[in-house]
Amino acid sequence: MKLHICAIGRLRAGPEKALIDDYLDRAGKTGRALGLGPASVSEAEDKKGGGMPAEAALLERMIPDGAAIVAMDERGKLMTSPDFADQLARWRDDGIRDAAFLIGGADGLDPALRARADLTLSFGKMVWPHMLARAMLAEQLYRATTILSGSPYHRT
Template identity: 65%
Template structure:
């Protein structure tokens, strides 16, 4: 799996949370045929806006990878539903999945239109750095659900 995101998370609480949840996902996900997650942090140093960020993001997505964007217009789902989606991709032989998180202005429409899947964490707009933390936690939660571990309780 790939987590392709605009912006770099420097040391601090967000970095610690992302690292912790991705490490947990790596440990539990490998046994399930999920992961590890490769993190791709991208910066548009020229200030070209969403379109320039979209170019950087598109280049970071491996050829043939399923493109999953995090977008407020995406599908809102429960954690068990998200786990089922990940398990379904795995069972269908999708060896590469790239989760894409745009910058502060979101994902350019052209890249969003190319996506195979769009996920939303609700109608509220979240800072893109927090979305990365939330995605990392949900990946770990999904692996826990698929493993039947007690982390997730309904």
């Protein structure tokens, strides 16, 4: 199952991008034997200022057909890392070929797009800058692959 981070906003070269790239590379390498990965990032910018509906249209174009859709939103479900890993494994085992993780712009995800999600996931009640949310998601994708592979990276 391929893992896609679909985000509004462009990430410039710098420490956040290096961190995200590193975790996604690790997730791809660890996940390959598990049928998870590669992991990638797709980005878009709403240059016309159309707000959440325009951003939703940009994000929808990034979602592969038949993908499990995960809306990243502070109102979403709180999950443990092992539960998140188990969810990815269930989708993979059910024959889902892609999982798309949606990160909206400054105002979040359009409610209609959020309603389409198979899972709405939160990293807590606090709002995180989009670049940190990407880094945290990339790390959790890597952590999920290590949990499923039995690696000692994740210790409970």
